[in-house]
Amino acid sequence: MSTFVLMAGGTGGHLFPAMALAQELRRRGHVIHLMTDHRVGEYGKGFPAQDIHIVPSATPSTGNPAKFLLAGLRVVWGTAVAWSSLRRISPAAVVGFGGYPTFPPFLAASLAGIPGVLHEQNAVMGRANRALARHARVVALSFERTARAEPYADKSLVTGNPVRDRVTAVADVPYPPLTEAGPLHVLVFGGSQGARAFADLVPPAIAELPAELRSRLNIVQQCRPEDIDRVAEAYRRAKINVELAAFFDDLPERMAHSHLVIARSGASTVAELCAIGRPAILVPLPGSLDADQRNNALVMEAAGAGWIAEQATLSPLSLGTRLASLLGEPEALHRAAAAAKALGQPRAVEKLAEIAERLALRQQGNESR
Numbered sequence: 001m002s003t004f005v006l007m008a009g010g011t012g013g014h015l016f017p018a019m020a021l022a023q024e025l026r027r028r029g030h031v032i033h034l035m036t037d038h039r040v041g042e043y044g045k046g047f048p049a050q051d052i053h054i055v056p057s058a059t060p061s062t063g064n065p066a067k068f069l070l071a072g073l074r075v076v077w078g079t080a081v082a083w084s085s086l087r088r089i090s091p092a093a094v095v096g097f098g099g100y101p102t103f104p105p106f107l108a109a110s111l112a113g114i115p116g117v118l119h120e121q122n123a124v125m126g127r128a129n130r131a132l133a134r135h136a137r138v139v140a141l142s143f144e145r146t147a148r149a150e151p152y153a154d155k156s157l158v159t160g161n162p163v164r165d166r167v168t169a170v171a172d173v174p175y176p177p178l179t180e181a182g183p184l185h186v187l188v189f190g191g192s193q194g195a196r197a198f199a200d201l202v203p204p205a206i207a208e209l210p211a212e213l214r215s216r217l218n219i220v221q222q223c224r225p226e227d228i229d230r231v232a233e234a235y236r237r238a239k240i241n242v243e244l245a246a247f248f249d250d251l252p253e254r255m256a257h258s259h260l261v262i263a264r265s266g267a268s269t270v271a272e273l274c275a276i277g278r279p280a281i282l283v284p285l286p287g288s289l290d291a292d293q294r295n296n297a298l299v300m301e302a303a304g305a306g307w308i309a310e311q312a313t314l315s316p317l318s319l320g321t322r323l324a325s326l327l328g329e330p331e332a333l334h335r336a337a338a339a340a341k342a343l344g345q346p347r348a349v350e351k352l353a354e355i356a357e358r359l360a361l362r363q364q365g366n367e368s369r
Contacts, residue, residue, distance in 0.1 A: 002092040002360040003031040006049070007106055009099015009128075010039030012191075015047070016268040017121055018097045020162035022048045024349045025356065033089055035082060037101040055082050057101040078104030079111075086112055092360035095119060095352070096136070098129045110135035115359045119352060121161050121267030123295035125149040138355055142267065142345075143299060148290075159352045160345020161271035170256040171275045171346065175337045178259060178330040182216065186327075187254050189222035190264040190283070195246075197283065197311055199227040202262060203234035204316035209324055214240055220254055222247065252276065259333055260326060265297035265308075271348075273306070277341030279333055280306040281322060283314065305340035 004025055008014040015036065022032045026048050034040070034049040037057055056078035058071035082105035086094075094116040096106040109116050118136040120129050124147040133139055139152045142161035149156060163171075176185060188198050202221065206214065219242040223231050228244050235242040248254055255261060256276050263269050265282040273280050282300060284293035300306035307322065326332060345351075 001029050001031065002357070002364070003033070003089060004356060004360065005033045005035055005086065005089060005091040005094045005105070005109070006097065007035045007094060007102045007109075008097035009101045010037040011099065013121060013266045013268050014097045014099045014102075015040065016164055017119060017162045017271070018095070019047055020164045020349045021095060021119075021352055021356070023165050024162070024353045028353065028357070030357075033085075033091070035085070035101075035105040053082075053085050053105075055085075055101060055105050057104050059100045075104055079108045082108035083112060086114060092363050093117070093356055095356055096129070096132060097121070098126045100128045103128050103132060106132050106135065115363050117352070117355055117359060119159070119161075120146060120149060121271070122290075122292040123147065123299050124290050124292045126290060126292065137359055140352055140355060142271065142348075147295060157351075157355065159355070160348030161267055162349035162352055163268075163271050163275045164252070167252045167272050167275050168346075170252050171277075171344070173256040173276065175277065175334065176257065176259055178333065183218050184213070184216045184260075184327055185218050185220070185258045186260050186262065186323075187220045187258040188262045189248070189251065190262075190269075191266070191285075195222050195224045196227065198262065199223050199231050201314060201316055201319055203231055203238070205319035205323060206240060207234065207238035208316065208320040209327075213324065213327055214238060217241065219243070220248070220258075260323075265293040265300070267292070267296060270296045270300060271345075273300070274340050274344035275346065277337050277344065279326075279336030279340055281309055281319075281326075282306050283309050283311050286311045300340065300343065303339050303343050305336050305343055 006018045008018040032049045033051050034047055035053045035055050056074050058074040060071050094109045094114055096102040096118045115137045117138045117140055118129050119140040121142050123143045133152045139156045140159045141156055144158055188202050217240055221244050223244050225246045255278055261278055261280040263280055265284050282297035284297050297308040301308045
């Protein structure tokens with residue numbers, strides 16, 4: 001039995017693969033601690049760790065010298081806090097999942113001589129991981145081609161992006177049957193910013209579909225609480241069967257039940273779509289400095305597993321045209337579902353757990369000499 005400290009930014013994209021690894025390492029008899037930020041309360045409910053440690057961190061702001069200095073001081077503080085906790089926990093190895101909250105604890109682990117694995121979820125290596133990669137013993141990648149990870153090729157391994165047990169449990173659910181007059185299940189979700197954009201775009205797009213398609217639709221859509229009433233009214237006027245909620249805790253099951261998904265292209269979303277094998281219209285979050293979501297979506301599109309739609313040029317008319325085309329072509333949806341499934345990495349969590357265990361054994365062997 002070994003003790004591991006997992007480190008992740010407090011959003012779902014970082015916490016979900018960390019949760020998957022925590023579940024796997026616990027099955028193998030290990031003890032898990034998590035170091036993250038205050039957002040864990042929203043995204044990390046039920047995280048299987050013995051203890052969760054909130055570590056001070058900050059995002060650098062190079063455009064404002066005062067904020068940059070304040071961020072630097074907070075990172076130093078976070079590193080000291082993490083160092084103290086790591087000395088007390090005495091882990092055999094650490095695993096970082098990116099996001100700036102990973103920076104202070106992973107740096108502290110390196111300074112303390114604790115070996116670490118960095119996992120990159122996206123098709124482009126994030127800035128925090130790029131800053132930390134030289135301190136890692138192993139860099140684990142989700143994609144064969146990961147932009148900006150080239151300098152670390154000598155220590156990189158492709159594992160895929162781990163998915164939670166709840167996703168694995170429905171990964172073998174067959175693609176739902178598509179019949180000429182049967183129901184069409186469409187799932188729409190995308191975090192707070194995705195929910196806002198989709199509330200504006202999706203209902204009017206669906207309202208313009210031919211009547212015979214609209215009558216077959218069953219829509220499940222995530223909405224911000226303040227948007228639910230207006231979105232419900234738009235669907236009511238279009239006579240569409242719809243279920244709306246601000247949050248779905250059974251999203252993997254709903255994904256498995258869907259014929260088509262409309263979503264952002266965050267790393268965890270893409271990994272779950274591929275694990276389950278469902279086609280998607282992917283709308284990357286605009287404005288990202290690293291264009292990580294766009295790169296993730298391009299991987300799926302290149303494989304024939306999905307279709308990228310840039311938010312800047314997306315309109316209800318263009319989205320409606322795309323939906324009418326796809327929903328009217330069952331063969332295209334089946335092909336894309338199969339392509340998504342082929343992109344999946346079903347052993348990602350086992351591969352990452354094995355890497356962590358090898359580092360831990362090596363460290364424990366060194367300490368026993």
